Amino acid sequence: MNIIIAADSFKGSATTFEVADFIEKGIKRVEPSAAVTKLPLADGGEGTVEALVTALNGRYIEKEVTGPLGKKVTAKFGLIDNDIAVIAMAEASGLTLIKKEDRNPFKTTTYGTGELIKVAFDYGVKEILVGIGGSATNDAGVGMAQALGVTFKDRYNKEIGFGAEALENMEYIDTSNIDSRVKNTKITVFSDVTNPLCGKNGASYVYGPQKGASIKDVERLDQLLDRYGKKLEEQLNIHIMNKEGAGAAGGLGAGLLAFCNAEIYSGIDKILEKIKLEDHMKNADLVITGEGKLDFQSVYGKAPIGVAKIAKQYNIPVIAVVGSEETSIIDVYYHGIDLVIDIINKPMSLNEAMENAYELIENAGEKVIRAFKLTNKKFTIEEEML
Template sequence: MQKKFKIVIAADSFKGSASTIQVEDYIEQGILRLNRNVEIVKVPVADGGEGTVDALVIGCKGEYRYADVTGPMGDKVQAKFGIIKDNIAVVEMAEASGLTLVDLADNDVYRATTYGTGELIRAALDCGVKEIFIGVGGSATNDGGVGMAQALGVSFKDSEGNEIPFGAGKLGDVASIDDSGLDKRIHDVTFTILSDVTNPLCGENGASYIYGPQKGATPEDVRKLDQLLCHYGEKVEEYLGIAVLEAPGAGAAGGLGAGLMAFCGAKSYSGISKVLSILEIESHFQNADLVITGEGRMDSQSLNGKAPVGIAQLAKKYHLPVIAVVGSSDDDLGPIYATGIDLVLDIINKPMDLDAAISQTEKLITNAGETAFRAFLLAKKVPISL
């Protein structure tokens, strides 16, 4: 009797076209086209960015909660977060302060605020949790987490004693910081930043220079925003005695990392490593035959804490073949293959523009799922009978 193969599918989302759950469903459809005797285990994953709440809520059989919060431009938005393992909250800052909540052409990075992220944290605290995981990918903001801190009771005043307004634009006016009004529950909760970002708050590798342009900042804006964040970081050190200017990960989400470190005592961890640990993904690898992962774009950035590489490194502990299904990939995949991924399959099968590819996402990923399984069977020298 032919062996029943066990396949673990653990793929990240294809941003703008398919969630992690959809990607995995499409890959499964492709495998099942061959009508093989297979066991498929799907583990939704994320690296701290889009889909982190879904991955952990589904993977841990948790529950969703919702809160009406302040969006990045001051309007009200409904944001979701998750409760897992009874007393852990999972928050995506992008749900409250993300770039997807604004039109990029209209995004004002000087006004964009993380205030809603602070409100989301308050909503999580209202649930009585003892630990909060915060995914910090996809921000529209560059305010250093000041808005978040204001929502939690911290005061930032200018030289005339006035509270500074939302956004990064007036960070240079911060003359004093008073955290005496900080929500007292913060001290009883462990905060964990889920991120693939190790950038400091300021400088040429800091929040403004590296991530400002994707939020609509011009080169001149970037220089100004960096100066504003540096002034803010200096004031944090002066009033709280906490050094955030050079702290690894402080530059995440426009400096929200710095704010979480300073006001919530947060520690930054590799998002994918933490998520995979919580999901106990290794328990699925112990008797598996193949791992299929994936992401929208596989390139040099994939080496810096992205989901497929993290998954491949764990899978190799069990000597498993790993295939990555991707929307597109770099010309040189040598460094990717060196991490433990054995085969990268681009879903694009003919010349097409981005809109055409997005409109055919299900079909293209499903085809790639079938191709991945065919490649595995070919390597195993197993005849393919439809």
């Protein structure tokens, strides 16, 4: 029996590697001889660097950079064959770097992400892959661009500060001193969202609240990003406000499009391509995928659906192990997933579930293989009767 496990992390509870390990333990309780292939997975957010570095035998580079609130943080990125750098913006500008009570999207900056890009340039890479999930920012990538040499001046010709609040004073944009290596390096962005920069579906309205913004705040943040987008159009003839993914990571997508000539792709599709998932499918009997929470949004670029899409090309059954599921997940069954198994086995709080995630995931792994064997047994009996 050949089984592939390709599951995303359960945020705050288990990494993609840990999820796969514990599902495998559950499988081995029932089928000790099963051949299990574990492929690390991410969709552009948390775990992207680790997934690609592990799958492609890369190495890590650590660098002290500017954190989202201006304090120094140690961030790492991946280097693969000395040709490709893998950067997760969350390493330098992520929400997990800030205490909940300190979250403030008016002040947070992507400057540290720009610093990581510059360090990657120093290693002479030909391509930089940038995962832009899990941001603490809403500065439209202005901080990132500042780190690369773009200047944003106020009416007194002084450089504006960090964060979305500084966009109110921005009058002039000058790209003449941008790092020249930007032009010679392919920059590919991984994103699991397609939001535009502004509007009700834009960066501020959709993601601002989780970064500490009130209802009144998101209106103001949206106005600031709108002002910034119009300045780009007026002064540089750059039209990115309505491009898909421009609103990802508080508008970092827009900044990368505007100043780095980047291309934005579905994170999961590109990562599955990089780890060559399809090559492993040809001899598989079962594919197990999963993520921390499965809901109606999961069909829009999330890891389990990306895995299922490839599995179905080879008519392989797909079972998803999840930390939790909403009642409205019927759409996932029309996108290649055959069965969803929730790890929760009794009434419990979120904290209790997170504390016991390893045991719960292992138990779910056993349920997966028992369900699969039961289905196979039924088909075998029917075939014998025929």
